[in-house]
Amino acid sequence: MVTANHTHLLATYITALHILQFHGILDGYGHMSLRNPENHSTFFMFHTVSPALVSSLADIALYHVSDAEPTTPDGPRGFIERFIHSEILKRYPGINVVLHGHADILVSYSISSVPLRAAIHMAGYLGGATPIFDITRYYLPNETQDLLVRTPRLGAALADEFSPNNNGECEDHDLPDHDLVLMQSHGFTSCGVELEKVVYQAVYAKTNALVQAEALQRRHDAYNGPAVALEGEGDGGKDKDGIVYLTPRQAQDTWATMRRDVSRPWGLWKRQVQVDPLYVNELES
Template sequence: MSTELTPIEEARRDVVLGNHILAMEGVLDVFGHVSVRHPERPDRFFLSRSTSPAQVTDETLLEFDLDGKIVSGDGHPYLERFIHSEIYRARPDVGSVIHHHAPAVLPFAVTGVPLRPVFHMGAVAGEISPIWDSQDDFGDTSMLVFNQPMGASLAKCLGPHPTALLKRHGAICVGESVPRAVHVTVCMRDNAQLLMQSLAMGEVDYLSPGEVEKSAKVNGYGRPLERAWSHWVRRCG
């Protein structure tokens, strides 16, 4: 009997694994979430009901449309599902969206110090992470992205980039697949840690734009990505 997964089964498996991997890596804790675009319905995506990432299972997954409405499954959804729905609407190339509050990244969301690559793997997260400030369009809020206009504003700030910072809140990372988005997220966290340490020591030597472009292509796809994903899946056991 064949054990090969269907595209939908594979996508659902990967989004569960992505949550568990990022919880194991300490990028996600009680909060944060990972989604995956439906492989056969680009106008839909899978995202867990409201639960901590380490507790996500296939049974907790809900199916949403691009208005953030549940079309399949039961349970209370994340308030911030509009981060995912509006990025999928704006970016047809994106197959997975991650929202996190990694402690190493947060200083760059509250100081305005640019988050730029300082080592080769940092290039995977992009040349710079643009900063979205909810105050600009919405004034005082709960800081959560809880409706379509806020999600659309955030998606516009993200633009073509693989990452963006939410001022005084956290970050988003995207990729063509869950493994790619997870890789971007871990590399963003690692680069932020290294940059923060380097800034404390003195002048920082950032990667040039050309180095970012070439390093991201070499280290962010193909065998390096497969190697990283295999390692994380094995560690999750």
């Protein structure tokens, strides 16, 4: 049950949904969840309309992390892919926010041989090559293959992709190795500890993807041939695909700097949706 005690928190949650739609991160099918700070075994998620149109407590329900079922017998079952959220929150106790969207430019990297990598200082958290979750590896015979994460088993497989080098040995780790995973031919999922930082990560993941794509296109035009991404770094600070990416140290240090204060862009983004009549947030005081 959603109570008045959560009004401030959920007002910020609604604002975050609006910001993500404004920036083209969430379309009509995207969704985001928020762990209940008063009971970590449950999480909030909207269950009606599209992210842009979420406006009140009536649009939000509470679910169990254990099975993604509503906490009340008559509660809404929510979206098919609610298992994305429950399984990541279950797998990583330190994670409080899970975001799933279908931004076009990010989807393009999920079906390309060119890995999404940190190319700008605003997106240092991406680090090296971003993992790609290929759901086809996990389908059972006669299972619906619509690319949706519609079962706890598929949600758990996606959650594991956030720490792909641990071979299932980090069950007691609170946080994943990666903040963002691409989903082949589908979209992406991102997660984090704080709501505002997850919004920041999503917005700048898209910006990074656009900058990287533009640089690859310029390289292609300059050399009149396809740019093929290869592992490792080349001479002069450039990767073998001819693009300069952040070094591991740069990625680490830039994210350490940027994550200290995301209030500046958040304040701008919040104002943008406040003055746009499309977005209504009845919980704002």
